[in-house]
Amino acid sequence: MEKIKSNISETAELFKILGDTSRLSMIAMMNRKECCVCDFTECFGMSQPAVSQHLKKLRNIGLVKARRDGYWTYLSLDEGSRFYDIVPYLIRGIPEIDEHVDRLFSKCEEGSCC
Numbered sequence: 001m002e003k004i005k006s007n008i009s010e011t012a013e014l015f016k017i018l019g020d021t022s023r024l025s026m027i028a029m030m031n032r033k034e035c036c037v038c039d040f041t042e043c044f045g046m047s048q049p050a051v052s053q054h055l056k057k058l059r060n061i062g063l064v065k066a067r068r069d070g071y072w073t074y075l076s077l078d079e080g081s082r083f084y085d086i087v088p089y090l091i092r093g094i095p096e097i098d099e100h101v102d103r104l105f106s107k108c109e110e111g112s113c114c
Contacts, residue, residue, distance in 0.1 A: 028091050028101050034076040042108035
């Protein structure tokens with residue numbers, strides 16, 4: 001965990017952002033694989049602007065990076081983030097997270113968008 005070099009207010013902001021169920025679920029999904037914005041709209045039943053607001057908060061803290069490919073934007077955890085190493089530990093601490101993420105992926109894989 002060498003990358004975790006932040007002060008208390010930055011770490012508090014991380015926990016505040018991850019305190020939202022949707023954002024924590026998005027992070028857990030991206031911990032498994034790169035995801036498209038349309039995956040999140042399908043999985044969560046949210047509008048694209050609502051998903052974008054969640055992702056903006058994750059990008060602003062530096063936890064997520066975006067990659068464009070044609071019309072689609074793909075998101076993944078940013079390996080260069082000072083918080084990158086802590087994410088797997090946080091996710092593993094949630095007992096039902098694997099089943100939850102499996103359910104989310106099954107929703108978005110039914111109607112693949114891209």
